[in-house]
Amino acid sequence: MASTLKLEIITPEGPVYVEDVEMVTLPGIAGQFGVYPQHLPLMTQMVPGEIIVRKEGRDTFFATGAGLIEVTAARVSILTDLAVQADKIDEAKAEEARQRAEARLREKLSDEEVATANAALARSLAQLNVKRHFHR
Amino acid sequence: MASARELRPRIQSISSTAQITRAMQMVASAKMRKAQQATLMTRPFAQLLYRIQRRAATRVHEFTHPLLEVREVRKRAVILISTDKGLCGALNSNLFRLAAQFDPATTVFITAGKRASQFVARTRRQLAAEFPFGDTPRFADARPIAALACDMFLKGEVDEVKVVVTGFINTMSQKAYVVDFLPIGEIKGLKIPGAESDAELAADTTDYLFEPSPQDTLSFLFQGYTNILIYRALLEAKASEQSARMVAMKGASDNAADLIEDLTLEYNKLRQGSITNALLEIAGGQMGNE
Structure with a gap:
């Protein structure tokens, strides 16, 4: 096997x-x-x-x-x-992306833009989680 | 006839222009290779997508998805992908000639690239959205374009979506063409030579467990498919832009070299003429003295 x-x-x-x-x-x-x-x-x-x-x-x-x-x-x-x-994730960059995505979500947006921003947020959160996890 | 004094600065300015065009030619050829490389890198993704799609499709008999729906075409959207800058020969004019064939009354444009938005504005056509994409298109640039087109189609604002883009044939030739985007007929245009053929896939009767269901897998695939189709279109547009620019800049450099040669010849003739004149005058003066 x-x-x-x-x-x-x-x-x-x-x-x-x-x-x-x-x-x-x-x-x-x-x-x-x-x-x-x-x-x-x-x-x-x-x-x-x-x-x-x-x-x-x-x-x-x-x-x-x-x-x-x-x-x-x-x-x-x-x-x-x-x-x-x-180890290739740039934490600062991911954090910045998360803030951008959140700022985008706060603005008034169409459904489709909300979906895009949400996806961006989920992606940057995933990156940040992995990075932090990796460093513990 | 121009004097030697006037010719010199002209020669100088042409040679500095030639230096710039030569540099641009070099840059364009490097960028073209990069775009081609990026196109090759999408292959494994396309292959895997196709394989999963075939496997899922054989498991689903009656599958309907809103993106597959064929409707009578009352309104259509055209995704027009152009360059941001000029200096690339007839590339954009050929592209816009093709785009101009769509009836302005029933067509809305989604543009990528500055030239395309300028074209739409200039010809007073309807512009739904414009998207930037840089010198090196990223997958993230393609996603919003595909998402918007799908959204318009699903809401019934348009009944079909086409992509108008310049295709890369080889370094010397590029051709503008129209490709159907929505509704998705069968997943096509992603078949890759060397990929597993349908027969091989059909012979493989591995019983997959689908989670949550084959239908969901297929729906998800369509999203991936629309994104990758646009991404490849962007890359292709970029590769053709750079190759067209390379050829245009090579032409410009060659023309400049010809001009410099002609002007230098003329300059030398004038210079020689004035030297001969001066010599004649000296000789004449001497003869008068004797």
Whole structure:
């Protein structure tokens, strides 16, 4: 039995992470769940949050936006708008983005703009959470 | 005929112009490569999107989604993607010629790029929104454009959405074209050579567990699909802009080199002429003395 699974995190701007890993924890729409090799085939939506990757006993964190997850026995493919590795997140920038998004929300906006601002807020919060978590 | 004194500054100003156009040519070729590279980087995403879409679609038999709805076209929106700056040959005029074919009474424009908004304003057409996108389009630039178009379509303000953009054929040629955006017929235009074919996917009968449901997965995919389609259009527009600019600037540099050569020849002739004249005068004066 294979002891690793292939993880691909893919964004429109290119693949972010493609490695063989031991385990991955994902923010699914129905809650956080972990995937080990030989998982049942599964397709689910992903909500903004953090992906935790375990490779060679060490954890790597990613902040991620909404997306889709495809799980097969040997592979996990993640399709998302945004994924940033924790140590590459610039905390100041994420904080700034959060403030911008909140300021945008305070102004009077159309539904669609509110949705955009909300999504931006969720993304920057996810980045900040991962960053702070990573530093603890 | 111009005097040598007038020619010198002209030669100087042309050569400094040539320096600028040569620099712009170099910058454009570097940016073009970057845009092409970015287009290649969208491939894995498109492949994965397509694969998930096929898998979900085979599981769903009766699927309706508001974005798929085909209606009688009374009003349409056109997403017009142009450059921000000029100096790129006939690129924008070709694009606008194509955009001008849509009936102004029933068409609203959504523009990306300054030139497109200027075109819409100048020709007094309806402008729904304009979006900026920089020299290196980000995925985040594409999202609001796609979101607005989908929103207008879902609210019934428009019955179809088309994208008008300059396509990149190769470095020397670019062609403006129209592509259907909404309603989404079948997910197309993302099929990639080398990607798993339908037959292969059909043979793969892995039974997926869908959470919450295949319908939800498909709905989510449509959003991703509309975004990536616009993102690729932006990248393509950028690649063609830079290649057109590269060619235009190369032409300008070559013309400047020709001009400098002609003017230098003329300048040298004039200079030689005046030296000959001076010599003749000296010789004439000497002969008079003897």
